Amino acid sequence: MQSNMTSDRHAALMAKMATILGTDLDDAELRGDLPPEMRDDMLSACTGCAEPGNCARWLARTAQAEAAPDYCRNRDILHALAAE
Template structure:
């Protein structure tokens, strides 16, 4: 299992990617659109990504995005949660 710092880093990437797509993960969880287990799984999937540096660059761009990069391992979940 990845160590705590890696998990924190990827949890941040998941949250930032959701925000970039206009998704509020906290609100989605409160409304029951996503479970805590699904969010945990999303972070674990993210730890297996081969492109975290490219992801960080993508997230630093100021414009909102309509979709994740093609390589995003959480593309399906985040698409489902988009408004």
């Protein structure tokens, strides 16, 4: 079972990635574009990623982007949400 600290860290990484790609996960959920279970699955995928350090560094130096890094396990979902 993952710790709350790990889960919180990955939730923050995921939210920042979404923002950089031009979407907001809370807004997407409120619009019905992101069901809560899908968001939970996204968090699980992010938590299982082997690249959180690289992700944090990429997020720290990137203000806006059209694409998430190739290693992002939520890349396709985030791109779809940003396109809506």
